[in-house]
Amino acid sequence: MSVATAARRIFRALGTLCFPPYCAACKSATGPGIHLCAGCAETVRHIVPPFCERCSQPFDGAITQAFTCPNCADRDVHFECAVAAFRSHGVVRDFIHDFKYNGQRHLLRPLADWLAHTLDDPRISSRPFDAFVPVPLHHIRFREREFNQAAELATLVSQRCGVPVLHALKRTRHTSTQTKLDRAERMENLRGAFLVRHIAGVKERHLVLVDDVFTTGSTVEECSRVLMRAGAASVRVITVARG
Ligand SMILES: [Zn+2]
Ligand SMILES: [Zn+2]
Incomplete structure (x- = not known):
């Protein structure tokens, strides 16, 4: 041979x-x-119109114009939109879980393929942006898991479209698990959990924040808030799936 x-x-x-x-x-x-x-x-469940322009929450019924859901209407959010192409359900939810918690790293590829669908959504594709910013993990959790799923996803979509990844955020507080908290409690729990590590890098930049799943939006909202406060021009959010 x-x-x-x-x-x-x-x-x-x-x-x-x-x-x-x-x-x-x-x-x-x-x-x-x-x-x-x-x-x-x-x-696999695709998110199809009608859905909220801001948070992509799908609705039943025949709404033809752009609209925001009641959840977003009474809330002062710092991201322009949170885009996901799929529901966090069945295979999609299982893959995210197995990738994150069961060490099935080969699932990164299908997850990144699903995430890449968001790049074709007009809310993302109609205006250029300067960088992908992954939602960071706290270093204790990073040590346990050995990788940050959001950073790995951001790297793969970055390779596809040539927009760089900027590790602009740092998680300064190891927050307890959020699954049993409601939205207000989650927001309170996350206050001060993130800081911007490269203020010059985000100033006047259009950013796309990357995470695996959008549940109540509390994590991406807190990240968006600190990025906007540091002078970012805009923050849009992409996730593999939406709860
Ligand atoms: Zn909404
Ligand atoms: Zn099969």
Whole structure:
């Protein structure tokens, strides 16, 4: 066997290891680079109009013009819009969870593919921006998890569209888990949890904040607030999924 053939085989084996040729949800056989079989792909819920222009909350019914939901109307938010193409449900929710908590790092690729859909949304594509800013993890959590899912997602979408990643934020407080808190309690819990580490880098810049999932929006709102206070020109948000 020539050196070139051996090298090719090793690369192929490594590729299969990183991107196994089976459905990541039901384990049925697919092709190389295909992460979901047709059956599982069909269960993914797209966010389709009508939805809130600001937070992408979908609504039933026949609303044809742009609108903001009651949730956003009575709230002074610092991001222009939070865009997600999918609901946090079924396979999408499972992939985010397995990627974050169960060490299934190969799921980064399908998650980044889903995140990349947001770049085609007119709320993002109609106006250029200067940098992607990942929502940071506190260093204690980073040590436990060994990676920041938002930073990894931001790096992949950055490679696709050529806009740089700016690690502009630092998480200064290790907040307790937010899942049992309501929106007001979450906001209170997050106050002072983030600071801007490169004020000169964000000043007058148009930024796109990146996170894995938008639930109540408290985390991205607190990040947007500190970025705007540091002089950012605008903050828009993209996430893989929306609760
Ligand atoms: Zn499947
Ligand atoms: Zn809304």
